[in-house]
Amino acid sequence: MSAQAPHNTLLIPGPIEFDDAVLQSMSHYAESHVAPGFVKVFGETLTLVRKLFQSTNPTAQPFIISGSGTLGWDLVSANLIERGENALVLNTGYFGDSFGQCLETYGANVTHLKAPIGDRTPLEEVEAALKEKSYKLITLTHVDTSTGVLSDVKGVAQLVRRVSPDTLVVVDGVCSVGSEEIAFDEWDLDAVLTASQKAIGCPPGLSIVMTSGRAIQAAQSRKTPPGAYYASIANWLPIMQNYENNKPSYFATPPTQLVHALHTTLTQITADVPGRFAIHTEVSDKVKAAAAELGLKQLAARPECQAHGMTAMYLPEGLVPADVLPGLLKRGVIFAAGLHKEIATKYIRFGHMGVSVTDPKRGDVDNALAALKEALAEAKQAKGL
Amino acid sequence: MSAQAPHNTLLIPGPIEFDDAVLQSMSHYAESHVAPGFVKVFGETLTLVRKLFQSTNPTAQPFIISGSGTLGWDLVSANLIERGENALVLNTGYFGDSFGQCLETYGANVTHLKAPIGDRTPLEEVEAALKEKSYKLITLTHVDTSTGVLSDVKGVAQLVRRVSPDTLVVVDGVCSVGSEEIAFDEWDLDAVLTASQKAIGCPPGLSIVMTSGRAIQAAQSRKTPPGAYYASIANWLPIMQNYENNKPSYFATPPTQLVHALHTTLTQITADVPGRFAIHTEVSDKVKAAAAELGLKQLAARPECQAHGMTAMYLPEGLVPADVLPGLLKRGVIFAAGLHKEIATKYIRFGHMGVSVTDPKRGDVDNALAALKEALAEAKQAKGL
Numbered sequence: 001m002s003a004q005a006p007h008n009t010l011l012i013p014g015p016i017e018f019d020d021a022v023l024q025s026m027s028h029y030a031e032s033h034v035a036p037g038f039v040k041v042f043g044e045t046l047t048l049v050r051k052l053f054q055s056t057n058p059t060a061q062p063f064i065i066s067g068s069g070t071l072g073w074d075l076v077s078a079n080l081i082e083r084g085e086n087a088l089v090l091n092t093g094y095f096g097d098s099f100g101q102c103l104e105t106y107g108a109n110v111t112h113l114k115a116p117i118g119d120r121t122p123l124e125e126v127e128a129a130l131k132e133k134s135y136k137l138i139t140l141t142h143v144d145t146s147t148g149v150l151s152d153v154k155g156v157a158q159l160v161r162r163v164s165p166d167t168l169v170v171v172d173g174v175c176s177v178g179s180e181e182i183a184f185d186e187w188d189l190d191a192v193l194t195a196s197q198k199a200i201g202c203p204p205g206l207s208i209v210m211t212s213g214r215a216i217q218a219a220q221s222r223k224t225p226p227g228a229y230y231a232s233i234a235n236w237l238p239i240m241q242n243y244e245n246n247k248p249s250y251f252a253t254p255p256t257q258l259v260h261a262l263h264t265t266l267t268q269i270t271a272d273v274p275g276r277f278a279i280h281t282e283v284s285d286k287v288k289a290a291a292a293e294l295g296l297k298q299l300a301a302r303p304e305c306q307a308h309g310m311t312a313m314y315l316p317e318g319l320v321p322a323d324v325l326p327g328l329l330k331r332g333v334i335f336a337a338g339l340h341k342e343i344a345t346k347y348i349r350f351g352h353m354g355v356s357v358t359d360p361k362r363g364d365v366d367n368a369l370a371a372l373k374e375a376l377a378e379a380k381q382a383k384g385l
Numbered sequence: 386m387s388a389q390a391p392h393n394t395l396l397i398p399g400p401i402e403f404d405d406a407v408l409q410s411m412s413h414y415a416e417s418h419v420a421p422g423f424v425k426v427f428g429e430t431l432t433l434v435r436k437l438f439q440s441t442n443p444t445a446q447p448f449i450i451s452g453s454g455t456l457g458w459d460l461v462s463a464n465l466i467e468r469g470e471n472a473l474v475l476n477t478g479y480f481g482d483s484f485g486q487c488l489e490t491y492g493a494n495v496t497h498l499k500a501p502i503g504d505r506t507p508l509e510e511v512e513a514a515l516k517e518k519s520y521k522l523i524t525l526t527h528v529d530t531s532t533g534v535l536s537d538v539k540g541v542a543q544l545v546r547r548v549s550p551d552t553l554v555v556v557d558g559v560c561s562v563g564s565e566e567i568a569f570d571e572w573d574l575d576a577v578l579t580a581s582q583k584a585i586g587c588p589p590g591l592s593i594v595m596t597s598g599r600a601i602q603a604a605q606s607r608k609t610p611p612g613a614y615y616a617s618i619a620n621w622l623p624i625m626q627n628y629e630n631n632k633p634s635y636f637a638t639p640p641t642q643l644v645h646a647l648h649t650t651l652t653q654i655t656a657d658v659p660g661r662f663a664i665h666t667e668v669s670d671k672v673k674a675a676a677a678e679l680g681l682k683q684l685a686a687r688p689e690c691q692a693h694g695m696t697a698m699y700l701p702e703g704l705v706p707a708d709v710l711p712g713l714l715k716r717g718v719i720f721a722a723g724l725h726k727e728i729a730t731k732y733i734r735f736g737h738m739g740v741s742v743t744d745p746k747r748g749d750v751d752n753a754l755a756a757l758k759e760a761l762a763e764a765k766q767a768k769g770l
Contacts, residue, residue, distance in 0.1 A: 010415040015641060017415045026411040026642055030395040030402045032719060033589070066590050067615065068451045070637035074615040102614035197638055204418070205451050205590045205640030228613050229487035230452065230459040252455035253582060255590030256400060257411055258640070334417060 008329060009364050012336035013145045013175055013310040013351035014198030017364065019268065022202060025260040034248035038256055041263050046244045048266035049208060052177065052200075053184035053192065054273060059213025060184065063233075063240055064262065066255045067207040069174040071231060072193025073102035075209050076137070076170050078227035079219040079234075080191065083107030085136040088129055088167075090121050090156065093340050094146035095172055099139055106227040108136075117340060118299040120151050123159055130164045136218075137168035137190070142176035145198075146339040148312035148349065149300045150180065157187045168215055174198060177208070178269060179280040179309030179353045190215040196258065199280070199309050201265045201354035205258045276358065277308075283357045283365055284308040287350065290369045294376060299340075299347055309353040312338070316376070318385050320345045327375030333368045393714060394749050397721035398530045398560055398695040398736035399583035402749065404653065407587060410645040419633035423641055426648050431629045433651035434593060437562065437585075438569035438577065439658060444598025445569065448618075448625055449647065451640045452592040454559040456616060457578025458487035460594050461522070461555050463612035464604040464619075465576065468492030470521040473514055473552075475506050475541065478725050479531035480557055484524050491612040493521075502725060503684040505536050508544055515549045521603075522553035522575070527561035530583075531724035533697035533734065534685045535565065542572045553600055559583060562593070563654060564665040564694030564738045575600040581643065584665070584694050586650045586739035590643045661743065662693075668742045668750055669693040672735065675754045679761060684725075684732055694738040697723070701761070703770050705730045712760030718753045 003020045010017050031038045042064070049062035065071060081087055087108040089100045092115050100110045113129055115121045130138070138160060140151045157169045168190040173182065178199030182192060190212045197204035211219075211233075219226070219233040226232040235251050242249035269276055288298065288306065291313050299312040315324060321337035325348065328335050336351070338344035350372075356364035379385075388405045395402050416423045427449070434447035450456060466472055472493040474485045477500050485495045498514055500506045515523070523545060525536045542554045553575040558567065563584030567577060575597045582589035596604075596618075604611070604618040611617040620636050627634035654661055673683065673696055681698040685691040700709060706722035710733065713720050721736070723729035735757075741749035764770075 004412075004414045007414045007416075010417060012417055015415050015418065015638065023412040023414070027389075027408040029389045029392045029408070030400050030588075031392075032395060032397055032721070033400065035719070066451065066453045067456070068637035068639070071452070071615045074613060077614065105610065105612075105614040105617070195638065203415075203640065203642040204638045205643055225490065227490075228459060228616070229462065229490040230456045231613070231615065232490070252453035253400065253580065253589045255453070255588065255640075255643070257588040258590055258643075334420070336417070 008332045008334050009356070009367065010334050011351050011356060011364065011368050012334060013349050014353070015204055016198060016201060016351060016354045017356050018203065019201060019265065019355045022261050022265045025264040026203060026257050028257050028260045031256050033253050033256055034250065039243060039246060039248045042243045042254060042259050043246050045259055045263045045266060046240060048263065048270050049210060051270040052266055052273065053182055053210045054186070055184040055210065057185045057213065059216070061211050061216055061237065061240060063209040063211070063236055064259065065207045065236060066205065066252065068204060069193065069195030069207060071207040072209050073099050074228055074231035075207070075233065076191055076193060077103045077106040077108065078231050080168055080170070080215055081106070081108045081136045082222055082224050084109065086111065086133055088113065088135045088138040090126065090138065090140040090151065091115065092120055092141050092147065092149045092151060093144035095141045095144055099172060117343060118147060118149060118301050118305070120149060120305055123152070123155055126156060127159055127163055130160065130167065135164060135167045137170050139170045139172060141172040142180060143307040143309065145175040145310070147299045148307045148310045149305050150307040153182065153189070154187050157189055161188055168218060175307070175309065178276070180307065181277045184210055196262055199353040200269070202261045203258065205255055206262055280308045280353065280357055283352055284311070287311050287352055287365065287369065294373060310349055310351045312347055312349045314347045316380065316385065318383055319379055321348050323379040323383065324348060324375050327378050328371050331371035331374065333371045393717045393719050394741070394752065395719050396736050396741060396749065396753050397719060398734055400589055401583060401586060401736060401739045402741050403588065404586060404650065404740045407646050407650045410649040411588060411642050413642050413645045416641050418638050418641055419635065424628060424631060424633045427628045427639060427644050428631050430644055430648045430651060431625060433648065433655055434595060436655040437651055437658065438567060438595045439571070440569040440595065442570045442598065444601070446596050446601055446622065446625060448594040448596070448621055449644065450592045450621060451590065451637065453589060454578065454580030454592060456592040457594050458484050459613055459616035460592070460618065461576055461578060462488045462491040462493065463616050465553055465555070465600055466491070466493045466521045467607055467609050469494065471496065471518055473498065473520045473523040475511065475523065475525040475536065476500065477505055477526050477532065477534045477536060478529035480526045480529055484557060502728060503532060503534060503686050503690070505534060505690055508537070508540055511541060512544055512548055515545065515552065520549060520552045522555050524555040524557060526557040527565060528692040528694065530560040530695070532684045533692045533695045534690050535692045538567065538574070539572050542574055546573055553603060560692070560694065563661070565692065566662045569595055581647055584738040585654070587646045588643065590640055591647055665693045665738065665742055668737055669696070672696050672737055672750065672754065679758060695734060695736045697732055697734045699732045701765065701770065703768055704764050706733050708764040708768065709733060709760050712763050713756050716756035716759065718756045
């Protein structure tokens, strides 16, 4: 049925399978980045990002920039905090470590609150930390791609507003935006950074950042100039505002084809944002129940800490990813190995986001669960387990 | 003949028209960025970048990073120079100003040697400047997209090696790589930064930087840490080395579809690099002769200062771009308006790069010249000139 060449089904926690229409947008003919047709598409795409974040506050500002998700860390670190100011990183794995390094590159004093593997830091500990010093910003990874741990963004944001109201709440949503509920205005967030290639369902190459009026204000009232040029909010802000007002503008050439693809997928997603979260939750519940039936324990032990767009599962004692992943591949299914370095050989990751979830006719998730069952049995038999 | 939807021919100085095969690569099905198939393609693409730069020196290092060409300025400014060190910018227009701003963002002391509009700074002035202070690096814009002025990269590099051998020679090749000759090793350059969407013929979204062993050494022997995280050579170097050695590696997710497209176009280009420069020169000569016949004066007055991938032409007295560009568009041809702010309303820009030049069957250049002649006559008549 698909216009795509036959291929194994990509079910890692991003990049993910693409809808045909999204992929077709990628081969849009050459266009000037300042021509009326593209200006309109880019402007609409920015407006769709607001919709994706359920945001109607006109002081909030979306950014779409050529780059990977990682670039969003620089955008935060070079603009929203100054040298010598304090940042609190709620660290649930690999990506908390890296965000902390990025903040330090731009001179922030970083304090990590490390949660045990598979868990998140209790709100009481966050509260105690916030009361100890004055933090310019707090960061949390909404879903840690390395472990599948889901953070309590709403709870943390409420806590911050209560005990340290000026602290900016920054969410790394690379592995959550599009599959986990985010109500940007209602939760009173200051920055959510994400990328195009996970639950948003677009090919990789776009850094997408949503910022609050408070965050923009912080960037504009810095005592020192921004720490970066390409990742400078001051350089991009007029560009984004102009495009959304249907005016061409130039700072750096936008990736026109990727913007078309983003426009296509966001048009699909924003047709029913709550419905999208609901179906991701429903399919996630099904995957997690099936995994439990196969005797596989999740890294994220408590249900409230479990992401809805991916499942990280410990393998049975005696098996490593290399015992199971080839058996999945043989059945046309691609999962990812572990990434958290302390336990990387003990678990595998199954990404269930985007069209693989929203289009049940594809059968991606059912096929994957059947393949997992068989590949596990095969691996156990081979090892005499 | 083309698989692309009917559209006007894009003849601006980037983005440019795409070869069908390049555009087809953009809609490659979803792939893991660490799967063997993609690792091979990315590794080969890095090797093709070496070939594009006619480089065989194993200490040279190519980088391919998700981002626009502008990101290359950050890569240079955050890694190859430290706070308080001197940078000399040979400024031939808009892009020299901006590169200088980027260098200053990261703390460099920038001296601009501004050439008159349409010209370049004489080598004697560059020599005098280099003898006045010690410069960590010198930058020059190989082709200034705003004016079509071609710099003498080879001459400047020779001069630097003679009078200030430790100064790093940094070339902004965004509007030159793929259409102007560059012999990276032979000319002894230290960094050439470019983007995917101009003469390389790939959609926008890739920052491509070629560095010398001397540049890498400068980055690695910094007294202070790099000024950026996403644009850090230290973060990307092992990734590029691993991929080129066919090993998966992760710092940030590469834009898999764009890398496929770059692989496709570089395979085409590197089949005959000298032939590519020759045909761009030949077609450029033809465009410039035709412009002269129409009585249009170039911004770059002296032939040795004229780029071969674009032509910036003053309009006849009494006409502005808005008098002529719609007439071109009516005939299916898109040129760009002026960009250099002092004279923006006085000239237009015609980009002749990539398939529009290398595939004469398309007739792009001949059609454009015919359309230009008609649109000019029409505009003059309308104004009673």
